[in-house]
Amino acid sequence: MDPSKPQSNHFDPGGNARMVDVTAKPITTRTATAKGCVMMRPETAAMIRAGTAKKGDVLTIARIAAISATKLTPMLIPLCHGISVEAVDVRFDFEADNVDGAKVVAMDGNDVTLCCEVDVRSSGKTGVEMEALTAVMAGCLTVYDMCKSVDRGMTIQNVRVIAKSGGASGDFFAP
Secondary structure: OOOOOOOOOOEOOOOOEOOOOOOOOOOEEEEEEEEEEEEEOHHHHHHHHHOOOOOOOHHHHHHHHHHHHHHHHHHHOOOOOOOOOOEEEEEEEEOOEOOOOOOEOOHHHOOEEEEEEEEEEEEEOOOOHHHHHHHHHHHHHHHHHHHOOOOOOOEEEEEEEEEEEOOOOOOEEOO
């Protein structure tokens, strides 16, 4: 390994992949919030809000997918620790909602943005950012899957951690 390059703790001194040893780390309360958005046509958003998608209640199924994904994260991300997920909150909000939330209105006929935000909490030796990110992706992918027959042009964008707390690295809040 080149000593001038920053070292990832996912590699041993010989450059081999490894799971980080967290044995000596203290148990602390850890939280993470991640967010991602699905851009869709106004008609697709209206269908989701009306509950008329052929596959059923899109947001309920996507919420269940997001919650389930938190538990499966170590199976999907090879070096991620299996942790005890103690709480998951999933929220879906249309950014283009009007004030009373009665209907989705796109600005200038452009795409409507549906955002998925997930909070994950645990008491453990390692953070829950990967669980939050995985949950957001599963939620957004489920929206896509349930609506792709009417809107194949949907895009998933801006998936990121927006806040985390706990652990040695301290708190983080995205600008």
